Amino acid sequence: MYRVELTESFFPAQPGPALLTQSVGQALQQAAEDSKDKTALVEMCLDGSIGRRWNYGELYETSLTLARRLAGRYPKGTRIAVCAHNIPQWVILEYAAAMAGLVLVTVNPSFQSSEISYVVGQSGAVALFYVPSYRGNPIEGIVKEVQQQQSQLQDLVNMLDPQELFGSGEAHAPEADLPEVKSEDPIQIQYTSGTTGFPKGAILHHRGLLNNSLLIGDRMGLTDKDVWMNFMPMFHTGGCGIGTLAALNVRASIVLVAQFDPALVNAVIEQEKVTSFLAVPTMLVGLLEEQAVSGRDLSSLRAVISGGAMVAPTLVEQAMERWGIAVQVLYGQTECSPVAVQAWRDDSFDDLTTTTGQPLPHTEVSVRDPSDNSVLPINAVGEICIRGYNVMHAYNDNPEATQKTIDAEGWLHSGDLGCMDERGFLKITGRVKEMIIRGGENLFPVEIENAMVTHPDIAEAAVVGVPDPKWGELACCFYRLEDGGEELPITHLREYAREKLSSQKTPTYWVGVSEWPLTASGKIQKFKLKEDIEKGRYQLLSA
Numbered sequence: 001m002y003r004v005e006l007t008e009s010f011f012p013a014q015p016g017p018a019l020l021t022q023s024v025g026q027a028l029q030q031a032a033e034d035s036k037d038k039t040a041l042v043e044m045c046l047d048g049s050i051g052r053r054w055n056y057g058e059l060y061e062t063s064l065t066l067a068r069r070l071a072g073r074y075p076k077g078t079r080i081a082v083c084a085h086n087i088p089q090w091v092i093l094e095y096a097a098a099m100a101g102l103v104l105v106t107v108n109p110s111f112q113s114s115e116i117s118y119v120v121g122q123s124g125a126v127a128l129f130y131v132p133s134y135r136g137n138p139i140e141g142i143v144k145e146v147q148q149q150q151s152q153l154q155d156l157v158n159m160l161d162p163q164e165l166f167g168s169g170e171a172h173a174p175e176a177d178l179p180e181v182k183s184e185d186p187i188q189i190q191y192t193s194g195t196t197g198f199p200k201g202a203i204l205h206h207r208g209l210l211n212n213s214l215l216i217g218d219r220m221g222l223t224d225k226d227v228w229m230n231f232m233p234m235f236h237t238g239g240c241g242i243g244t245l246a247a248l249n250v251r252a253s254i255v256l257v258a259q260f261d262p263a264l265v266n267a268v269i270e271q272e273k274v275t276s277f278l279a280v281p282t283m284l285v286g287l288l289e290e291q292a293v294s295g296r297d298l299s300s301l302r303a304v305i306s307g308g309a310m311v312a313p314t315l316v317e318q319a320m321e322r323w324g325i326a327v328q329v330l331y332g333q334t335e336c337s338p339v340a341v342q343a344w345r346d347d348s349f350d351d352l353t354t355t356t357g358q359p360l361p362h363t364e365v366s367v368r369d370p371s372d373n374s375v376l377p378i379n380a381v382g383e384i385c386i387r388g389y390n391v392m393h394a395y396n397d398n399p400e401a402t403q404k405t406i407d408a409e410g411w412l413h414s415g416d417l418g419c420m421d422e423r424g425f426l427k428i429t430g431r432v433k434e435m436i437i438r439g440g441e442n443l444f445p446v447e448i449e450n451a452m453v454t455h456p457d458i459a460e461a462a463v464v465g466v467p468d469p470k471w472g473e474l475a476c477c478f479y480r481l482e483d484g485g486e487e488l489p490i491t492h493l494r495e496y497a498r499e500k501l502s503s504q505k506t507p508t509y510w511v512g513v514s515e516w517p518l519t520a521s522g523k524i525q526k527f528k529l530k531e532d533i534e535k536g537r538y539q540l541l542s543a
Helices: 024-034 056-073 088-099 113-123 139-149 162-167 206-220 237-250 262-272 281-294 313-323 349-354 399-405 445-452 490-500 526-534
Strands: 039-044 050-055 079-083 103-107 127-130 155-158 186-192 200-205 227-230 253-257 276-279 303-306 327-332 339-342 363-368 382-388 412-420 426-431 436-438 441-443 458-468 472-481 509-512
Touching: 024 056, 024 088, 024 206, 024 237, 039 056, 039 088, 039 262, 050 056, 050 088, 050 262, 056 088, 056 162, 079 088, 079 113, 088 103, 088 237, 088 253, 103 113, 113 139, 113 186, 113 200, 127 139, 139 155, 155 162, 186 206, 200 206, 206 237, 206 303, 206 327, 206 339, 227 237, 227 262, 237 253, 237 276, 253 262, 262 281, 276 281, 281 303, 281 313, 313 327, 313 349, 327 349, 339 363, 363 412, 399 412, 436 458, 436 472, 441 445, 445 458, 445 472, 445 490, 458 526, 472 490, 490 509
Parallel strands: 039 253, 079 103, 079 127, 103 186, 127 155, 227 253, 227 276, 276 303, 303 327, 472 509
Antiparallel strands: 039 050, 186 200, 327 339, 363 382, 382 412, 412 426, 436 441, 458 472
């Protein structure tokens, strides 16, 4: 750990590995030059079998071919979207787009038409690379519908069709020379939480994603001997950032998991001698529970990180007992590429289970008074703020939100509440925002509420998070019917929500109310709803 003795809740940037000044594409090229025959990527299919394998030389050449096709079709800076699960083509497209200087817009493959249309429209994406279907979601039909709604969307590209993928929207797209791509150039737009009911698109850059994964891997102790398993969704920074680039930086191998299934994942950990991974707490629970039944030999594991939701002390303890390793907890958000704070492997059990560790190198973290932006004393609770190389450029086409989030001094205001001790160890105590974190997925209450009030019988809706031992939080929808409206079956409410929202956004619990706890100005007091849930004043119904 860093030996510091703070007098206020401000942790200055500490030394560490030198920050890289190259682009993501240049990093892959360098890996192909110095580690050509080293295994880079291994495909784990939906059925748990091992598919194709690429070494760094092959991965670079394949990505380079696609990059030249992309450059022949789209000028530098063009936004292209990708809607797919964890398939090798996602990784290849990520590298190819980076080489061609394009900005990759990531889309959750469980999204429905209105959600995909919003992301494509707000980002201005001119192409959408997709898989025809995923877990029953008819993506091909959805994206064709979206193309009719978004006039700028020129190309739909089936990623599972090599002719379409490498034609980049045209069967005979010409190859072109690649543009100069700098470390500061934008690389991705990832959509994250907002207070308006619509997600905001964080514009991330090569410098942030590449260096953040470098520093995370360094604190984990990753080397070229490691086998990293990536089952975090590629549409999140956990998958396409940490899960891909941390291994690239040290020339480790990646086993890319098409879909997380504890039994299949544990079998492949045993078979491929996986050493490291990132998992949200619900995934850790699944792996530990399955191993207790199957008895799989997971002794190869040596470095595991977790975040995206609070990690229960009992979960850290179970992992220590079963795997003999410390789970290093992370804290951050998409807007900081995405990690600012990380536990050390040799932290005490108390620190591992009650804090998120110390800030990563080259990163400043402070805890500030939300009312006047002043730095608070040690151990005082306030808003966590972050400053450094990893902070996003801006929110796409949203200067007002950008100005509210990044202040004049360059501090990223997280919206999270926490406190810092004299050693710089950070504890998370709550959220200024009302965002719900369900198994690492960010859910936005206003978005769910806006969908539910389109129901002809629902007058108002309010969504809050309910604590859950497995998922961290689950969404509970309070609703008030129109005057004279008849009570709606829970199955009907759930079915209606699923027509409007993807499955993870659909509330688990439902409560009908006739009146709301209101502020003097007439706003619903969500904190009061949560308090009343805790006191057992409401019966939570589920389908």
